[in-house]
Amino acid sequence: MLKRLRFPIRYVPFAATVAVFIGAYAIGAISFKNFFTLRVFVNLFHDNAYLGIAAVGTGIVILSGGIDLSVGAVIAFTGMLVAKLTACGINTGLAILIALAVGILFGILQGTLIASFDLPPFLVTLGGMFLARGGSFIINEEALSILKNPVLDFIEDNLQLSLGNGVYLECIEVVYLIVLLCGIVFTQWTPLGRRIYAIGVNEQSALLMGVPVARTKIMAYGIAGFCSALAGIVFTVYLKSGNPLNCIGLEMDAIAAVVIGGILLTGGVGYLLGSLFGVLTLGLIQVLIMFQGNINSWWTRIIIGILVLLFIFMQNLITKLSDKKQ
Amino acid sequence: MDILRTTGISKSFGEVQALKDVDFSLEAGEIHALMGENGAGKSTLVKIITGVYQPTNGSIWFDGADRRLNSPQEAEQIGISTVYQEVNLLPDLSVTENICLGREPRKFGFIDWKAAKERARKALAKLEVDIDVSANLASYSIAIQQLVAIARSLDVECKLLILDEPTSSLDENETHQLFQIMRHLRDQGLAIIFITHFLDQVYEVCDRITILRDGCKVGTFRACDLPRVEMVSKMIGKSAEEIDSMGHRDFSSSEQALGPVILKAENLESRGVVGPLNFELHAGSQVGLAGLLGSGRTETANLLFGIASHDAGHLEINGKVANKSTWNPRKAVKVRLALIAEDRKLTGVIPDLTVRENIILALQASKGALNQIPRRQQDQIAEEYIRRLDIKTPSPEQLLKNLSGGNQQKVLIARWLATKPELIILDEPTRGIDIGAKAEIEALTDDLCKAGMSVVFISSELEEIVQDCQRVVVLRDRRQVGELAGTDVTMKNILKMIAG
Amino acid sequence: MNNSQSLNFIIGITALLVCVASTFISGRSQKFRHLRWPLVALSLLFLYNLIFKPTFFALEITDDGYLYGSLIDILNHSSKIALLATGMTLVIATGGVDISVGSIMAISGAVAATVIVSPYSSLILAVFLALLVSTLAGLWNGILVAACGIQPMVATLVLMVAGRGIAQLITDGTIITFHHPAFNAIGNGHLLGLPVPAWLAATIFLIALALTRTTSLGLFIETVGNNRTAARYAGIAARKIVWITYVFSGFCAGIAGLVVCSNIKCADANHAGLYLELDAILATVIGGTSMTGGRFYLSGSILGAILIQALSTVMYANDVNPAVIAVPKAILVIAVCLLQSDRFRSRIMALPVFRKFGGEPC
């Protein structure tokens, strides 16, 4: 009996998202020519890889019952850092490693403030956002391009796999998928991952059950920091430049993606795989609007708002229904 | 030989001194009861032994070495594991995880879920529980959850097992199962600290008893050398005679003519939850709701108070008919109904508000936001009830979270008495409350009845019901199976009905 | 010149002394504890200017007979944050958060401007409609949160995203410029020498204070924020309380929107109140209200607003690149919050150095 009931309650929001994604995709395929092509599908991944990676980090933090608003700013910061370092003639690989290290440290710092002084995550990461954003302006006030860079060019020219008629599976979407996979394995099959869920469900109980709450939290934010930094690097590869104005407000997209993916903001409930469909759906909405091709900017905003709303409603509804069933 | 020795343990929270210089020792292979009123410091002592709190002074010796425990998992590592009073597990995670969290079996560094489930099943099997371990904990009853919690602590190699009020949400059989397990473990050389308010349970399983009062240790005794009455008097610092007088109530009130019907339920039902229910309650009398855990007692209370809405039948309180769709707590309060709910932590306590604010809350709510009770009056009310219920707090402005469980419960009772109710529903009012407070509350309810107030009394302790109620409604499997009145109200009859 | 310098200095010192004094007073009294650390920060800011930039304190009385100077600017510009923070405080106290206020500002401004330039141009109508619409926006949030039980942040995210779109829809994407003396007075006028926005903020603050403290609304809000189930069991209409706070927040945002739009004599749907919700939240938390809900401190939020604005004004005055202002802001916020956190204080105060400094954890 329980076995049969368990499917809806646990997987419903996620399943709903998948359903809606497929639905939206079908609509696009029917109404626009050249929409139902491999290129569009691959572009979804290529254009949203950085968002996806950020969403993995955000997802983990949200599962731990926190929130991370610093994502966008950290992406911009790492971009600027890599650009600056390479401009200073430092080996690109090294620059990337440094950037990643900085990202992790940044996350750990935030985590420490939150965990060991119980400051509200919203606030600390907001501070982090200001810090990183300001920092990237201190590095350089205007965008820096990384042209003629052997490493990036190599990545671009060689690390790609042709799928026929001019469509390429490129490095960054692969990186995204790998990160996502690692994220899923991490959250579902490692003790630390489960601890993150545990403190997300109920910190007090988790503590009494012997979960090292503070350390786990710090870890979660560290991982998020890493993801943001990696997203920043992917974005830099994607743009071949760093720009302090990049990804303003991206954190909101990431959060939206995670929520749409069926992870509850209260923490402890949901699956990282959902974030994939959250990201793809957001991307899909944009592509649909672009294909439609004469929507005012304000309508774009309103439509996205409405769609987010629809998602939330549907999830609430379905979850309520399945609760009733139980 | 001793396995645990604490010397000169003291602990204070702000102005509240919870423990004063407590020496406590425990032998391997014994079941040791830790007794005391609420606020006596039992929970605090336990939390110190398990590393949740660090003592202000004093030292802990465990298993051959002095220990400085900074966290529960440090305690767990050296073999101290605990089952707390309120189920402290993770409802949104699976049973397996709740049992294995933090010590999952691994394969190449990854969790081996198959093995984990197996272990969970084994651990539960010891308690003769057989459930789907991959289902969410939330999908099981509190009793099961409690057993899962115990299973969790049995799952590790532990030398000292602490059971803090483990039986408060278990029914008879489950309790006896548990006791068997406890004895079994003791015989294997495990030391067990057992905290409970059920005296007979103490005498049933415990070898030694340590009594605390007001944060100080009164003494440690062999169970066989310590008569019940003496223990109680030591716990509450009152003489035996006083206690006798407290326990009894004169049945004159049952002889007095019944007042008008104040509560009338006809085929009252909420489908799939509880019902149909049929009973009446006369002003100035007590009706008991008897039944095993999960028999629908709390559900009934919620139905009457409008927490859950009934979808069939007729409910009339104080001459007001409760409308199916619109019946809610606010309306209930308006007709002079009050509910002191079972789950204090969740449904009653407002931790960050002061005692005063907590006391006047319901009264204020009934008056509505716009006509605020003048501050002076608020203080008077608070002072009055702190005195009447003998609530132990430094001042009315103390935050409620700094009070002990029993005193919190008293504050909640005060909150509802302040609304001058004519009908009050007491759902397990004495759960997790020591005998002293228990007697006080019983005495109080009697007085209230004498003063013309009616009481719906819910308790898993049949003695209480038999003693206090002229009329008992018996529930089984979320349905009303019968009603007893007057002289028929006896343990035997009730048990017969419950057993069915 | 010399004369005026000494005058600046005197003003500066008085300002500083006032701050320091109130710091100690608040430190002593149980009631205003939460104000202490923001006040310390403010004092430090003033001290810095007193030493390095006395002209910062320059105050003049213009020919039109109102005060003019950086201090007044702080008052003037902080008022819009203060307005938002007042509403935000109540929302946060119920355990929620409203990140749509910035967008609501834009909407309110757009509505007002559209009315002003329309044939039926009238101050009353413009203000009325703008406030009506923004209150409705608040109601919308309230319904999503209270009735549909959606997590506040997600619920308000919807309006945050869509709101600017709606505002642009109203203005048809243009920046509506208008010349309407009466309406301009809202953002630029002066009363008893002080700017009107400051008066507005003060009024709203007092209204909120009255609503929450002379009635039991405050108690109920704190109860709901602290333990919602218990509130319901105690017979409090938790839902109603929650959506009322969102409605009020929307209303405050509406007024803030009017102030901004009238201050620059145009409705800029894209930039009006952009990211201001963040400042409002910061102000609230700096003021000592916990983001998990429960106890709230309106006075603290106002002070927080002033502190945040003071910081950026000082930065402007010192020619700091606004893009970089984010950094000191972040540091300030974290610092104040650390000091507000009991755990941090108890750890720091444990150090012998701080023993005598009056910081026993409260």
Add this chain to the structure above:
Amino acid sequence: MKKYLSLLILPLLLLVSCKKADSSKTITVGFSQIGAESDWRKASTLSIKEEAKKRGIELKFSDAQQKQENQLKAIRAFIAQGVDVIALAPVVTTGWDDVLKEARAANIPVILIDRRVDVSEDGLYACYIGADCTEEGRKAGRWLIENVGKQAGIAELVGTVGSGPAVERKKGFEEAIKGEPGLKIIKSQSGDFTRSQGKEVMEQFLKSPERDQINVLYAHNDDMALGAIQAIEEAGKKPGKDIVIISCDGVKEIFRQILAGKANCTVECNPMVGPYLFDVVETYMRGETIPPRVIPHEDVFDARNITQEVIDGRSY
């Protein structure tokens, strides 16, 4: 479980259904606009939309809301859609290499509007329409030298820090006045291209110790200038007299101010690029070679050449 199955099937379906983009007769142009942040921007969008309608060209319009990532997505979408020409008003100058290469690979020409991009190799874009902001900066500088003279204390309201126009208009202006030691930029601070910021920053300028030396204001766009004018008036000074006001873009409102004597000069940056754009597009579709550079007609406006007619003639 169905969900998962369909999930697996989806990519397969796609692989099967890959079809070449069939080209239709009507010209399709994809246009990626920066956003709708100002009247100026809106005007340029309008002019392109209307022109497209007039010429019966199908326009795929996409608003990036100030985000480069959105513009990249848009261009990829256009390529996938198989449009004939892509028009791009880049939000920043950097980071366009890859996507432009993709466009070239799909041999779709890209036309830049009102801002250049710096790319690693030439020929990544077919044509550039619009004056460069550096030139506008120079014009502003020259006007200052000719009309105000060689002695002045200048306050500068910079645009959004790091944004293309801000950087270039600053550069151009500084180039132009480099020769004149008498012209000093005393204050320079970002007003973020908005009126409110422009006003707030100007207020601070007017309270700074150097306030008395400021007699020229150079604002990177009209909106900031309009904000600053208010600030100056509130400070009890006369904009246009006590402080000469020069700004860029040339929107209706600033003309009114100039006519009223409250502002002095605005360097036009012509948003009405629609006609120019579609001329180029049509030449390309006819298979003729297209010019690498088209410069729309742009004026410098001051009290001498602004009349009511000019104002009424403006749509923005």
